[in-house]
Amino acid sequence: MKQILLILMLLLVAGPSQAAPNGDRLYQDKCEACHGKNGRGGVGVPLSLPAFQRDASDEFLKKTIQHGRPGRVMPAFMNLSEAQLSALIKTLRSFVDQPLKPGKTPATIRGNAARGSKLYAGNCTGCHGAQGEGGKGTGVTFSRPRDAEIIAPSLRNPGFQLAASDKMIWQTLAHGREGTPMPSFLKQGLSEQQISDLVAYIRTLEPRTPTHAMEPVPPFLHAETEDTLEEVLEAVKKAVVAANFRLIRVQKFEQGMVKQDTENPDKIIVYFCNFGLLNKALAIDPRVGLFLPCRLTLVRENDKITLYTMNPETVSGNFNNLELEQLCQQMRATYEAILEEVTL
Ligand code: HEC
Ligand code: HEC
Incomplete structure (x- = not known):
């Protein structure tokens, strides 16, 4: 023992x-x-x-x-x-x-x-x-x-x-x-x-790391308008197609997260894609699949509609790749053009 x-x-x-x-x-x-x-x-x-x-x-x-x-x-x-x-x-x-x-x-x-x-x-x-x-x-x-x-x-x-x-x-x-x-x-x-x-x-x-960036990169891009939700949604669809994207689908933001028919009707998400751009980005690095397809969120609050989208540049900041950085800058410019088109 x-x-x-x-x-x-x-x-x-x-x-x-x-x-x-x-x-x-x-x-x-x-x-x-x-x-x-x-x-x-x-x-x-x-x-x-x-x-x-x-x-x-x-x-x-x-x-x-x-x-x-x-x-x-x-x-x-x-x-x-x-x-x-x-x-x-x-x-x-x-x-x-x-x-x-x-x-x-x-x-x-x-x-x-x-x-x-x-x-x-x-x-x-x-x-x-x-x-x-x-x-x-x-x-x-x-x-x-x-x-x-x-x-x-x-x-x-x-x-x-x-x-x-x-x-x-x-x-x-x-x-x-x-x-x-x-x-x-x-x-x-x-x-x-x-x-x-x-x-x-x-x-x-x-x-090239995010901490070395010359100016801080905002994580989201957004714009506001006082048009109705229906008007804004129609304008988004038009602007997206005009910018060479294909509309994939429009759904309530909460779809799949809460019981059907109880989703908040004031929060809508629009998915769209440009397959040429998608393939170009994927060829540079498959991990960009994380933030594609493109999406835009519409929120109605106090008779105002706010449109949000993620800023693609925040993603490319994590990759340290000039090619991808340029593509994401281009994408940010496209998003900004769409937001401007919709809210002008
Ligand atoms: C024909 C293509 C080629 C050319 C031209 C070339 N390199 Fe390279 N270099 C490579 C490759 C491939 C490696 C990776 C070698 C390895 O795996 O060990 C490398 C490695 C290096 C490394 C080591 C990096 C590391 O992570 O260990 C340095 C530093 C470097 N190169 C600098 C230069 C500079 C400066 C020049 C120009 C004077 C140059 N190279 C020209 C292909 C090239
Ligand atoms: C997911 C894949 C992956 C794993 C896991 C990984 N590496 Fe690497 N490693 C790479 C790649 C790719 C490179 C080339 C980096 C570049 O392109 O700048 C690299 C580069 C290196 C280098 C520099 C080579 C040079 O020429 O300067 C060393 C040293 C190294 N790895 C050691 C290790 C060790 C030790 C481990 C485990 C503890 C490890 N790696 C795990 C993918 C990996």
């Missing part, structure tokens, strides 16, 4: 919470679905390439795991303990049999961003986009057979800017990422100073 008690106590003291985290299991649980078995790549870029591992310091890996790449597919894993992060990094390191020696990097990296900007335009835009926004899409387009092209990451992404040191960027530019389309620019004929200029320029790319 005493022995059993002793074993029980030992188990309690050295229970599973005390065990060192298992990096392999963490990787299988949290990363493998995207980055593939042993980091071979899949939806996520390969993590097993010796050239990537040479560039990526433990600090870079840790910050990338913790902060992810906001707006791209790479999630942020904010709740991992230091011990779990270390175990994961050890597992990532085990994917490479023979680590490459780091290439030469200058002791201090001092570049001229204006010169870097010209070099960027001449050498990088084709893959990383005119403003460092990365290859087409938000990383979802990484879904691909394993041997398909690896899409260039966004360099203005706040997660990347936070995780990457100047030295890491210098090293990547100078020596390239063998096994991916990213070339070595020393081999392409740039000088060490020109590479430092490029690093300086990349540092000027402002991360």
Whole structure:
């Protein structure tokens, strides 16, 4: 009996919470679905390439795991303990049999961003986009057979800017990422100073996050009119069609939420869609399905009708994708035109 008690106590003291985290299991649980078995790549870029591992310091890996790449597919894993992060990094390191020696990097990296900007335009835009926004899409387009092209990451992404040191960027530019389309620019004929200029320029790319927006984006767009609900509804239908949308349906706002025939008659929602626009948006990122089709809510209160719609720009703010941002700006302008048309 005493022995059993002793074993029980030992188990309690050295229970599973005390065990060192298992990096392999963490990787299988949290990363493998995207980055593939042993980091071979899949939806996520390969993590097993010796050239990537040479560039990526433990600090870079840790910050990338913790902060992810906001707006791209790479999630942020904010709740991992230091011990779990270390175990994961050890597992990532085990994917490479023979680590490459780091290439030469200058002791201090001092570049001229204006010169870097010209070099960027001449050498990088084709893959990383005119403003460092990365290859087409938000990383979802990484879904691909394993041997398909690896899409260039966004360099203005706040997660990347936070995780990457100047030295890491210098090293990547100078020596390239063998096994991916990213070339070595020393081999392409740039000088060490020109590479430092490029690093300086990349540092000027402002991360695009909602907190960095120049002006706050209102979450809703709205307009008011003193016409009757019936008149406003007819005007909305006309304006929507005139703006090249197809009317999908008109329903009481509360339909399906409360018992039939008890829905508030003063709250109406109009659904409409432009299938060309829809397909364009979905091609950029399937997650925009969250706010499509378009809808407009009409509310009657004190003999006034208020029209509300969600501002598409608040959504694109979460995606950090210039293409989507432009589309959502265009959508906001269209919504505003419809509201104006209806309430003028
Ligand atoms: C839902 C898919 C997904 C999951 C889950 C995921 N990643 Fe990623 N990861 C990506 C994508 C896509 C990228 C490329 C980011 C970009 O396009 O900017 C990426 C990028 C990275 C990078 C940067 C690579 C580089 O070239 O700089 C690291 C490091 C990384 N992931 C590690 C991890 C680890 C470790 C885990 C698990 C804890 C994980 N990822 C989970 C999709 C994922
Ligand atoms: C032919 C296409 C191509 C060109 C041209 C190119 N890149 Fe890349 N670049 C890539 C790809 C693809 C990756 C991702 C490699 C990987 O998965 O490890 C990458 C990775 C990078 C990274 C590391 C990002 C990360 O998340 O780890 C930096 C920094 C970078 N490129 C900067 C540049 C700059 C600056 C130029 C111009 C001087 C340039 N690239 C030119 C395709 C390209």
